[in-house]
Amino acid sequence: xxxxxxxxxxxxxxxxxxxxxxxxxxxxxxxxxxxxxxxxxxxxxxxxxxxxxxxxxxxxxxxxxxxxxxxxxxxxxxxxxxxxxxxxxxxxxxxxxxxxxxxxxxxxxxxxxxxxxxxxxxxxxxxxxxxxxxxxxxxxxxxxxxxxxxxxxxxxxxxxxxxxxxxxxxxxxxxxxxxxxxxxxxxxxxxxxxxxxxxxxxxxxxxxxxxxxxxxxxxxxxxxxxxxxxxxxxxxxxxxxxxxxxxxxxxxxxxxxxxxxxxxxxxxxxxxxxxxxxxxxxxxxxxxxxxxxxxxxxxxxxxxxxxxxxxxxxxxxxxxxxxxxxxxxxxxxxxxxxxxxxxxxxxxxxxxxxxxxxxxxxxxxxxxxxxxxxxxxxxxxxxxxxxxxxxxxxxxxxxxxxxxxxxxxxxxxxxxxxxxxxxxxxxxxxxxxxxxxxxxxxxxxxxxxxxxxxxxxxxxxxxxxxxxxxxxxxxxxxxxxxxxxxxxxxxxxxxxxxxxxxxxxxxxxxxxxxxxxxxxxxxxxxxxxxxxxxxxxxxxxxxxxxxxxxxxxxxxxxxxxxxxxxxxxxxxxxxxxxxxxxxxxxxxxxxxxxxxxxxxxxxxxxxxxxxxxxxxxxxxxxxxxxxxxxxxxxxxxxxxxxxxxxxxxxxxxxxxxxxxxxxxxxxx
Amino acid sequence: xxxxxxxxxxxxxxxxxxxxxxxxxxxxxxxxxxxxxxxxxxxxxxxxxxxxxxxxxxxxxxxxxxxxxxxxxxxxxxxxxxxxxxxxxxxxxxxxxxxxxxxxxxxxxxxxxxxxxxxxxxxxxxxxxxxxxxxxxxxxxxxxxxxxxxxxxxxxxxxxxxxxxxxxxxxxxxxxxxxxxxxxxxxxxxxxxxxxxxxxxxxxxxxxxxxxxxxxxxxxxxxxxxxxxxxxxxxxxxxxxxxxxxxxxxxxxxxxxxxxxxxxxxxxxxxxxxxxxxxxxxxxxxxxxxxxxxxxxxxxxxxxxxxxxxxxxxxxxxxxx
Numbered sequence: 001x002x003x004x005x006x007x008x009x010x011x012x013x014x015x016x017x018x019x020x021x022x023x024x025x026x027x028x029x030x031x032x033x034x035x036x037x038x039x040x041x042x043x044x045x046x047x048x049x050x051x052x053x054x055x056x057x058x059x060x061x062x063x064x065x066x067x068x069x070x071x072x073x074x075x076x077x078x079x080x081x082x083x084x085x086x087x088x089x090x091x092x093x094x095x096x097x098x099x100x101x102x103x104x105x106x107x108x109x110x111x112x113x114x115x116x117x118x119x120x121x122x123x124x125x126x127x128x129x130x131x132x133x134x135x136x137x138x139x140x141x142x143x144x145x146x147x148x149x150x151x152x153x154x155x156x157x158x159x160x161x162x163x164x165x166x167x168x169x170x171x172x173x174x175x176x177x178x179x180x181x182x183x184x185x186x187x188x189x190x191x192x193x194x195x196x197x198x199x200x201x202x203x204x205x206x207x208x209x210x211x212x213x214x215x216x217x218x219x220x221x222x223x224x225x226x227x228x229x230x231x232x233x234x235x236x237x238x239x240x241x242x243x244x245x246x247x248x249x250x251x252x253x254x255x256x257x258x259x260x261x262x263x264x265x266x267x268x269x270x271x272x273x274x275x276x277x278x279x280x281x282x283x284x285x286x287x288x289x290x291x292x293x294x295x296x297x298x299x300x301x302x303x304x305x306x307x308x309x310x311x312x313x314x315x316x317x318x319x320x321x322x323x324x325x326x327x328x329x330x331x332x333x334x335x336x337x338x339x340x341x342x343x344x345x346x347x348x349x350x351x352x353x354x355x356x357x358x359x360x361x362x363x364x365x366x367x368x369x370x371x372x373x374x375x376x377x378x379x380x381x382x383x384x385x386x387x388x389x390x391x392x393x394x395x396x397x398x399x400x401x402x403x404x405x406x407x408x409x410x411x412x413x414x415x416x417x418x419x420x421x422x423x424x425x426x427x428x429x430x431x432x433x434x435x436x437x438x439x440x441x442x443x444x445x446x447x448x449x450x451x452x453x454x455x456x457x458x459x460x461x462x463x464x465x466x467x468x469x470x471x472x473x474x475x476x477x478x479x480x481x482x483x484x485x486x487x488x489x490x491x492x493x494x495x496x497x498x499x500x501x502x503x504x505x506x507x508x509x510x511x512x513x514x515x516x517x518x519x520x521x522x523x524x525x526x527x528x529x530x531x532x533x534x535x536x537x538x539x540x541x542x543x544x545x546x547x548x549x550x551x552x553x554x555x556x557x558x559x560x561x562x563x564x565x566x567x568x569x570x571x572x573x574x575x576x577x578x579x580x581x582x583x584x585x586x587x588x589x590x591x592x593x594x595x596x597x598x599x600x601x602x603x604x605x606x607x608x609x610x611x612x613x614x615x616x617x618x619x620x621x622x623x624x625x626x627x628x629x630x631x632x633x634x635x636x637x638x639x640x641x642x643x644x645x646x647x648x649x650x651x652x653x654x655x656x657x658x659x660x661x662x663x664x665x666x667x668x
Numbered sequence: 669x670x671x672x673x674x675x676x677x678x679x680x681x682x683x684x685x686x687x688x689x690x691x692x693x694x695x696x697x698x699x700x701x702x703x704x705x706x707x708x709x710x711x712x713x714x715x716x717x718x719x720x721x722x723x724x725x726x727x728x729x730x731x732x733x734x735x736x737x738x739x740x741x742x743x744x745x746x747x748x749x750x751x752x753x754x755x756x757x758x759x760x761x762x763x764x765x766x767x768x769x770x771x772x773x774x775x776x777x778x779x780x781x782x783x784x785x786x787x788x789x790x791x792x793x794x795x796x797x798x799x800x801x802x803x804x805x806x807x808x809x810x811x812x813x814x815x816x817x818x819x820x821x822x823x824x825x826x827x828x829x830x831x832x833x834x835x836x837x838x839x840x841x842x843x844x845x846x847x848x849x850x851x852x853x854x855x856x857x858x859x860x861x862x863x864x865x866x867x868x869x870x871x872x873x874x875x876x877x878x879x880x881x882x883x884x885x886x887x888x889x890x891x892x893x894x895x896x897x898x899x900x901x902x903x904x905x906x907x908x909x910x911x912x913x914x915x916x917x918x919x920x921x922x923x924x925x926x927x928x929x930x931x932x933x934x935x936x937x938x939x940x941x942x943x944x945x946x947x948x949x950x951x952x953x954x955x956x957x958x959x960x961x962x963x964x965x966x967x968x969x970x971x972x973x974x975x976x977x978x979x980x981x982x983x984x985x986x987x988x989x
Binding site: 051205209210213214215293294295301305308309310311314402403406413417418422523528532610611613614615618619622623626627628629630 | 720745747748760771826827858862863866870873876961
């Protein structure tokens with residue numbers, strides 16, 4: 001199998017993938033020409049426009065649905081029993097941790113464990129799961145949080161995040177394992193996951209608080225909905241990536257399927273599962289600001305408050321806190337994973353580790369007791385002078401930058417808007433809906449056959465049914481531009497840091513920041529530089545979506561078996577050939593996942609885009625959240641976003657699958 | 669590390685240490701001086717909506733409730749929709765500044781009867797069309813809507829195509845701008861910036877870079893203290909001229925900002941209910957506290973203290989002494 005890679009003149013096998021690609025390529029080209037001709041010929045007809053404030057019949061029926069839920073909340077037994085149980089248990093869990101480390105109780109002014117105790121505990125825990133250097137890193141990160149002046153808020157955020165992540169992993173990993181083992185189950189789950197990841201949070205924010213009341217339960221649930229899909233999806237991919245030959249070998253030696261799962265598949269899948277845990281933590285932290293809109297305590301509140309007076313510096317300060325939490329948690333979990341990956345520990349160090357752990361336990365105990373007895377160790381001393389300095393410095397820097405670069409940035413905005421976004425948007429919105437719809441269905445059929453074409457047909461018709469086709473086309477134009485940029489960055493940067501460990505080390509914090517820094521921290525400066533335009537919205541989407549894409553691609557590149565790399569090097573491949581012909585094709589599953597998640601995260605930013613001038617579906621969702629009579633329209637907009645997401649997700653997956661199948665057939 | 673026989677012992681060990689630690693830390697908290705006095709007035713749950721004017725109201729009311737009445741004030745940082753919803757669930761006692769929201773009033777005051785309108789706060793909201801100051805200086809006639817078409821092409825940007833750009837902001841404010849532009853036959857297109865932050869940043873950047881900008885804005889707003897936008901006159905408002913949303917061709921009515929409270933809270937006899945009912949002040953009052961918060965970056969209590977000390981008599985009247 002692998003020997004074919006070494007043959008340098010297999011003309012036949014090099015020709016057949018080319019021929020295969022050119023068949024789909026030819027078909028796509030024909031489809032594009034067909035689409036353009038008819039779109040331009042019939043432009044302006046049947047474009048299904050809808051006034052900003054008008055509602056279709058479907059949207060009005062959604063209004064009545066939400067009114068029904070409002071009225072029946074207190075009387076329906078399902079609502080009262082099930083919902084109350086869930087709410088009370090989550091509240092208990094969160095309150096327990098809150099009173100432990102972040103909030104004052106009824107009889108104490110500071111929490112049960114003061115800052116010194118928390119820092120020491122963190123140090124011990126991180127040491128136990130990884131190494132000493134990492135534990136020092138984690139402790140200093142937490143101390144910086146205190147120096148920023150946000151100790152209590154950081155602990156609040158930590159508590160909520162950990163509660164949500166814990167619950168997400170409990171739900172997501174087992175289900176992910178099942179999905180990895182049983183493809184039928186995965187197909188059943190995927191629409192639900194798409195819904196959870198793509199449905200804008202604003203749409204279910206009010207109903208969730210209606211059921212679960214204002215408080216930690218709602219905040220945790222809202223975060224949970226967004227954080228479970230990464231855990232699930234990535235675990236499923238991890239399981240599927242374990243070569244079937246390993247499982248077969250185990251079974252042939254007498255293991256049951258259950259033993260094979262525990263002793264072969266799970267251990268080999270561990271590295272990618274840890275990427276999943278990492279992504280879950282990132283997803284949870286990225287919800288911090290939205291959760292603040294329903295009274296979740298923590299750093300999100302500081303950001304929202306700073307935004308009221310457009311205090312970029314202060315919002316950056318709080319955002320920095322979130323980023324520090326993210327980086328510490330990311331690094332710790334990654335270090336724990338590589339420790340797991342590197343196999344068992346030698347006998348001697350095990351015994352000494354036992355002693356060390358005991359010592360650590362005692363130190364932790366001492367730290368906690370100290371923080372309870374001495375006030376300087378309980379509430380973080382000082383008034384966050386470092387934080388105030390950072391805040392002022394950022395404000396000054398942003399103003400300076402805006403003053404000097406605004407003409408350049410305005411030019412960039414105009415060039416991209418007039419040159420790229422406007423033509424695409426005009427084409428999509430001015431074409432008759434059935435022509436564009438046919439183009440989607442045609443594309444699906446070329447790359448995914450009849451099943452995919454059926455899904456696309458359903459999605460197109462359903463979007464028309466929501467009454468928001470025109471707005472969907474507006475959003476699609478910006479989404480496509482953002483998605484292209486995101487995937488390009490994913491491949492380029494992901495391959496780079498996948499191959500280069502040094503680059504990985506300093507790029508990673510930037511990626512974490514992009515995923516976790518609340519969007520408005522950099523959006524207000526963006527607004528100053530690029531104006532309230534679709535371009536700003538696209539920039540915001542790329543900043544948020546590219547890191548996920550990059551991280552997944554890097555993991556895929558790193559996962560290419562060393563034997564293949566060696567074989568290719570022995571055969572005389574240049575680095576360029578290595579990347580194009582070996583690493584990227586072998587990482588095809590990671591590429592597909594990176595594309596898929598990249599697009600999903602771009603879609604997740606559609607609503608934020610609506611808050612900075614993108615219009616379209618994003619704006620409608622926000623409007624639905626704020627105006628009672630537009631609630632149905634907002635919900636319909638959310639549905640349209642999900643339908644668009646499903647369609648784009650499936651089509652891109654099919655394209656990735658088909659083209660990599662062509663490339664990989666040369667290697668087998 | 670957590671697999672295998674020996675490791676299972678280690679896991680149990682770590683968990684034991686952890687459990688003991690937690691048990692010791694949560695049991696027994698006899699530290700002197702870490703207790704808080706009980707409140708006579710009880711707990712008051714106030715909604716905190718995310719704009720500076722509201723924060724100003726909240727800062728002063730919370731300060732008075734805490735310091736003069738000894739209440740325990742719980743602030744809930746939530747949106748307007750969820751604040752009104754809180755009346756139904758009993759989690760919110762009062763909203764201290766409400767802009768219109770007739771639909772929510774109908775739902776919670778008229779139909780469900782869980783909320784009551786406490787009357788005006790004394791602040792008047794003035795909504796309208798505003799241009800950046802430099803334009804008003806250079807083209808004084810732009811302040812009359814009849815001349816807007818003359819300058820429409822100046823307002824073109826990458827989002828508005830061939831028409832002038834007219835900026836709207838946060839969608840929670842019901843606007844008539846699309847209808848107004850159509851009915852007054854103006855060559856503009858509404859750009860939905862989507863948030864107050866986007867709107868303010870656009871105005872600020874336009875003034876700094878001397879770019880043309882026209883949009884929807886309102887008083888009281890702290891931003892006007894930094895950049896004094898100039899109001900464009902539309903046909904005067906007459907009662908009933910905005911009855912049909914599609915045919916509107918007149919200016920916005922002045923908004924009487926009001927307070928809303930939970931019905932059961934108002935009948936509970938809490939002294940806080942009296943304060944909230946009596947709370948009124950002027951636009952100038954709110955602007956001064958808003959400036960302390962947004963521009964001088966004081967904390968809520970610090971900003972409130974300045975105002976309360978300077979208006980002690982007025983505060984006394986609220987408490988009902």
